[in-house]
Amino acid sequence: MIRIDIKLFNRRFWIWLVSALLFFSLTPLSASLAAFGDKIEKSKPQFTRMGDKITAKLIPRAKNSSVLINFEVLGGKLFEVQGMDFSEAEHPDVDVKDFKSSLFVTKIVELTPGTEVKVSITSDFFASETAYWIFNHKLQKPWMNSEAENLSRSGLTRDLVIKVKDGGPFDTDGATNGRITLVGGAKDSFWGYALGTLFIRFFGIFLVLSILMIGMIISGKVFQSIAKRKGKADEASASQAKEAEDVMSDETRMEISPNGATITADRPQTIDASLSKESVIAVSIALHMHLSALQAPEPLDLSISQITSWTQQGRERIMGDRFLTFNRSDR
Amino acid sequence: MTWNQVFELIQNILITQTGVPNLAVNQLIMIGISFFFLYLAVAKEYEPLLLVPIGFGIFLVNFPLTPLMGFTEHGNPELIRAFYKYGVEWEIIPCLIFLGLGAMTDFEPLIANPKTLIIGAGAQLGVFITYIGTLVFGFTLKEAASVAIIGGADGPTTIYLTAKLAPHLLGANALAAYSYMAMVPLIQPPIMRLMTTPEQRKIKMRQLRPVSAREKLFFPLIATFLIIILIPAVAPLIGMFMFGNFMRVSGVVKRLSDTAQHSLMNIVTILLGLSVGATMQAHVFLNWKPLLIFALGLMDFVICTFGGILTVHIMNKFLKEKMNPLIGSSGVSAVPMAARVSQTEGLKADPDNWLIMHAMGPNLAGVIGSAAAAGMFIAMFN
Numbered sequence: 001m002i003r004i005d006i007k008l009f010n011r012r013f014w015i016w017l018v019s020a021l022l023f024f025s026l027t028p029l030s031a032s033l034a035a036f037g038d039k040i041e042k043s044k045p046q047f048t049r050m051g052d053k054i055t056a057k058l059i060p061r062a063k064n065s066s067v068l069i070n071f072e073v074l075g076g077k078l079f080e081v082q083g084m085d086f087s088e089a090e091h092p093d094v095d096v097k098d099f100k101s102s103l104f105v106t107k108i109v110e111l112t113p114g115t116e117v118k119v120s121i122t123s124d125f126f127a128s129e130t131a132y133w134i135f136n137h138k139l140q141k142p143w144m145n146s147e148a149e150n151l152s153r154s155g156l157t158r159d160l161v162i163k164v165k166d167g168g169p170f171d172t173d174g175a176t177n178g179r180i181t182l183v184g185g186a187k188d189s190f191w192g193y194a195l196g197t198l199f200i201r202f203f204g205i206f207l208v209l210s211i212l213m214i215g216m217i218i219s220g221k222v223f224q225s226i227a228k229r230k231g232k233a234d235e236a237s238a239s240q241a242k243e244a245e246d247v248m249s250d251e252t253r254m255e256i257s258p259n260g261a262t263i264t265a266d267r268p269q270t271i272d273a274s275l276s277k278e279s280v281i282a283v284s285i286a287l288h289m290h291l292s293a294l295q296a297p298e299p300l301d302l303s304i305s306q307i308t309s310w311t312q313q314g315r316e317r318i319m320g321d322r323f324l325t326f327n328r329s330d331r
Numbered sequence: 332m333t334w335n336q337v338f339e340l341i342q343n344i345l346i347t348q349t350g351v352p353n354l355a356v357n358q359l360i361m362i363g364i365s366f367f368f369l370y371l372a373v374a375k376e377y378e379p380l381l382l383v384p385i386g387f388g389i390f391l392v393n394f395p396l397t398p399l400m401g402f403t404e405h406g407n408p409e410l411i412r413a414f415y416k417y418g419v420e421w422e423i424i425p426c427l428i429f430l431g432l433g434a435m436t437d438f439e440p441l442i443a444n445p446k447t448l449i450i451g452a453g454a455q456l457g458v459f460i461t462y463i464g465t466l467v468f469g470f471t472l473k474e475a476a477s478v479a480i481i482g483g484a485d486g487p488t489t490i491y492l493t494a495k496l497a498p499h500l501l502g503a504n505a506l507a508a509y510s511y512m513a514m515v516p517l518i519q520p521p522i523m524r525l526m527t528t529p530e531q532r533k534i535k536m537r538q539l540r541p542v543s544a545r546e547k548l549f550f551p552l553i554a555t556f557l558i559i560i561l562i563p564a565v566a567p568l569i570g571m572f573m574f575g576n577f578m579r580v581s582g583v584v585k586r587l588s589d590t591a592q593h594s595l596m597n598i599v600t601i602l603l604g605l606s607v608g609a610t611m612q613a614h615v616f617l618n619w620k621p622l623l624i625f626a627l628g629l630m631d632f633v634i635c636t637f638g639g640i641l642t643v644h645i646m647n648k649f650l651k652e653k654m655n656p657l658i659g660s661s662g663v664s665a666v667p668m669a670a671r672v673s674q675t676e677g678l679k680a681d682p683d684n685w686l687i688m689h690a691m692g693p694n695l696a697g698v699i700g701s702a703a704a705a706g707m708f709i710a711m712f713n
Contacts, residue, residue, distance in 0.1 A: 062472035064495070064712045194466055201707040202459045208561045208703050209452040209696065215557050216445035216550070223546040312682065319674070319687050 043102050045069075045083040054081045060100040060125065067125040069101070069186075075117035076180070077110040084183060089135040094143045097190040100125075103135065108164075108180040116165045119182060126150070126158040126186060134162075134170045134184040146170060146184060160186065353395035357613035365389035365608070368506070377513035381486065381604050385506060388608020400609050415606040419501065424603045425491035426571045431596035432487070432698070433575025434588045436666075438550050440691035443539035446646070447658070447689075451696025453642025454662025455704045457482035457634030465627055470620075473497050476708040478624050481508045482631025483701025485664040490607065491568060492705045496712060502611035503621035507628035515668040516675075518629070519636050519660045523676050526640045527656045532680035534655040536689045544580070551577040558703065564713065565706025572702070636660045639693065654689070661690040664697035 045058035056069045071081050084103040086096045108117060121132065132148040148160040167176030172183050346352055365386050372382035392400050392411065399411045408416045418424040441447060462479035470478060473496035480492050481504060489508040493501045511518065551573035559566045578588040610616075639662030647653045657676050661669040670690035677686035 062712060064709075191466075194472065195463070197711055198459050198462055201704075201711065202455065204562075204707055205455050205700060205703050206449070206452045208558060209448040209700060211561065212554060212557050212699070213445045213448040215553055216442060216448070219549060219553055220442065220445065220546065223543055223549070224540075226545070227543050315685065319685060 043083075045102060045104075047081055047083075052078055054078055056081060056083070056104065058083075058101055061097075062100065067101075067123060069104075069121060069123040069125065071104070071106060072120045072122075073108050073117055074120060075111075075115065076108045079107040079109040081106050086185075089137070089142070089183065091135075091143055093141065094133065094187075095190065098187045099133075099185045100188060101185060103183060103185040106180075106182040106184075108182070109178070111166050111178045111180065113176045113178045114166050116163055116168075117180065119162045119164055121148075121160045121162070121186070122153060122157055123186075124156040124158070126160060127188060128152075128158065129188060129192070130158065130160065131187050132160045132162055132184055133187045134182065136169060136172050136174075136183070138172070138174050139169060144169065348396075350395040350397075355395070355613065357617050358393045358395065360617060361393040361611065361613045362390060364611075365393070371510075371513075378509045380600055381509045382513075384601055384604020385509070385608040388605040389502075389611045390608075391605075392609040392612050400612065411605055411609040414602045415609060418599070418602050419490065419494045419606050420498070422491060422494055422567065424599050424606070425487040425494070426567045427595060427599045428487040428603065429568050429702075430571040430575040431591050431599070432666075433551070433572040433577075434579045434591035435596075436572075436576055436579075436695065436698075438547065438576065438695060439542045440539060440688050441695045442542045442546055442550050444689070444692045446650075446654075447692030448696040448699070449646060450639050450642050450659055450662040450693035451664075451698075451700035452662075452703075453645075453659070454635045454639035454693070454697055455483060455700050456638025456641070457631040457636075458701070458704050460634050461627055461631035464630065468623055468627070470623075471497075473712060474500055476711070477504055478627055479631060480504075480701065480705055480708065481511065481624070481628040482635040483664055483697070483704055485698060485701045486512060487603075488568065488664075488701050488705045490603065492708060495709060498610075499615060500620070500624065502607055502616055503624045504628075505607040506611075506621075507625050510625075511628055511632045512665045512668065515663070515665045516672050518632055519669065519672045520676055522633060522636045523640065523657055523660050523672070526637065526644075529680060531656050532677065533684060534653050535681075535684055536655055536658075536686070537652060539688055544582075547580045548577070551580070554699070558699070562703055562706035562710065564709040565702050568702045568705065569699070572698070632663065635663045639663065639697075655684070655686055658686055658690040658693055661692075661694040662697045662700070664694065664701045666694050666698060667691065669697070670694040 043058040043060055045056040048055050048057070052072060054071045056071070057066050058069070059066045071078060082105040084105050086099060086103055089103055090096070106119060108119070111117065128150060130150060132146045134144055134146045135142055136144070146162045146164075148162040151159040151161060153159050162170070162182070164170045164180055164182055166178060166180050167174065170180075170182055170184075172181040173179065368382050368386035368389065371377040372379040372386055388411065391397065398409045400415070401409050401412060403409060407413075458479045461482055462475050465475035465478045466472070477489070477493040477497040477500055480489050483489070486505065486508050490501065490505050493504045497504075555569060555573040558569050575588075575591050578584050578591060636659075640656050640659035642662065643654050643656040643659035647656070655673075655677060657673045657680075658670075661673050663669050670687055670693075673690035674685070674687040677684045
């Protein structure tokens with residue numbers, strides 16, 4: 001049953017493919033990676049301060065629209081938040097793809113040395129799985145999970161609350177000096193997101209088209225029943241018209257006199273002997289044509305097993321003509 | 332004026348005002364590539380309506396110092412840059428193409444057999460599998476989405492999505508999409524035969540019911556309502572598509588419908604082709620990503636065909652009246668080439684089996700399905 005068809009190795013196909021490969025293999029490798037990739041998706045946050053809160057506005061990786069990330073500190077004063085390029089914190093332990101936005105450098109001041117503060121980072125961009133990872137270049141393992149509390153706020157907003165101790169492992173300056181510098185970023189599993197969203201969206205298409213299908217089936221039934229009702233109404237009006245016509249013909253005793261022949265409704269029909277054969281044939285043909293035009297055509301039976309080349313050609317032409325409606329390339 | 336000054340002047344003219352000394356090897360390669368696509372279009376008649384302007388666009392922009400894709404000193408776009416900026420970057424041309432396609436499309440086979448919509452959805456399988464494959468090769472999420480949509484085999488949708496998500500890949504993606512659309516008769520038959528038995532290919536389907544003019548009139552309204560309410564991001568494409576179709580079936584704006592089908596379509600095709608071709612300048616195009624895009628696009632197309640046929644097999648498990656699985660391959664939206672291939676393969680199995688109108692249903696569903704997939708991707712990044 002299963003066999004690879006020899007036409008897969010069609011000459012035209014391979015000529016096309018090999019030519020394309022040749023063209024591209026001539027390309028100097030040095031030119032590669034010139035215009036593609038991460039540069040385009042590096043987010044550059046803009047910061048605004050409103051009271052004790054600093055808001056970063058940025059277009060994150062893999063997004064077209066900007067998001068807002070708010071920074072607040074409980075137990076200290078938020079001095080400044082800056083953006084930091086990931087390249088400065090690159091390490092084999094982490095993948096840049098997992099960080100949807102740039103890294104942030106959060107500076108907190110006016111602390112009693114050695115105290116612990118809570119940094120609250122809120123955004124509707126975060127998901128329930130979002131974590132906040134901290135980078136401290138002074139440590140042997142510079143990247144670590146802050147184990148931030150991921151809290152749900154109003155709407156779709158989520159709040160990541162990180163506990164940071166002055167002079168602790170999350171404090172990049174490493175000194176117990178009443179100031180904290182926190183370097184890190186929100187992290188999600190890239191592959192988890194990519195596969196999850198993909199799965200949902202693929203079935204989303206089924207869902208959308210299924211709803212459309214149901215809508216079309218229902219509307220089809222409605223239109224068919226309307227057409228049926230209309231057909232019945234037409235039939236009824238036609239029969240009424242026929243009855244009226246019969247009544248009229250009874251009343252008027254309509255007479256048809258072709259070449260002197262007299263036919264009345266209430267008498268047996270007699271044909272004048274002098275009527276010529278040609279006239280009779282002509283009247284018969286005219287009547288036949290008239291009546292056959294009134295009849296619905298017989299449905300075409302396409303299941304004839306003995307197909308002739310003549311019918312085959314005819315069908316091909318009919319089907320070919322229908323292509324004109326759909327043919328994009330013949331526009 | 333001394334001879335030295337004359338030579339200096341000639342040298343200056345040669346360097347700054349002629350292309351000869353500025354012509355680089357990679358530009359010559361691109362000119363070679365343009366000839367290749369022009370050859371395919373003219374000699375082989377592969378999608379000539381698109382490949383001729385695309386090929387010529389590549390040819391034009393790969394000469395040095397040409398004032399075509401840059402900006403003037405005053406910041407105004409040069410000729411083809413203007414086509415690109417206002418047509419493609421502003422996402423106008425793909426939507427106008429959809430308007431024309433809507434005006435050209437007869438939805439009767441789809442309305443008569445709405446079940447085929449599911450085949451159109453199943454044929455998007457390749458789009459999502461290729462998306463994963465593309466990510467593995469190191470493409471970004473947006474790039475991956477724009478490459479994956481190629482398998483849906485709808486040129487305007489690919490261009491629309493790529494312009495939105497990864498404009499730097501526009502040339503390669505559009506070229507791959509249109510090339511594979513032209514190669515449907517080569518790519519699909521082996522997969523179709525591989526996935527069906529001779530008995531399955533002989534399945535005859537009942538003649539489609541007639542569709543009333545009123546039903547055709549309401550279809551674009553119902554479809555627009557349902558699709559846009561579920562995927563608002565796809566409104567520009569589906570909205571224009573259905574508007575074009577409504578003009579056609581309403582029958583009261585024949586002039587507008589005629590313009591959308593012919594004059595407007597021809598104009599935007601020229602502008603689109605040139606703009607897309609013009610994005611393929613040597614310094615942007617010549618690297619390994621376009622090659623990967625071509626390979627991934629082919630894989631995408633194969634899986635989409637596979638997905639469509641597989642969907643019919645699955646549907647047949649539940650349907651009383653079986654469908655011929657050959658129409659599954661039409662779920663890719665290469666209209667009407669994919670339906671034509673189903674017809675041809677059906678006739679090979681049984682010279683009395685006419686599948687064309689049955690195959691048009693999934694074919695049109697594929698157009699809607701690929702637009703829906705594009706909408707899903709757009710929504711994902713918003």
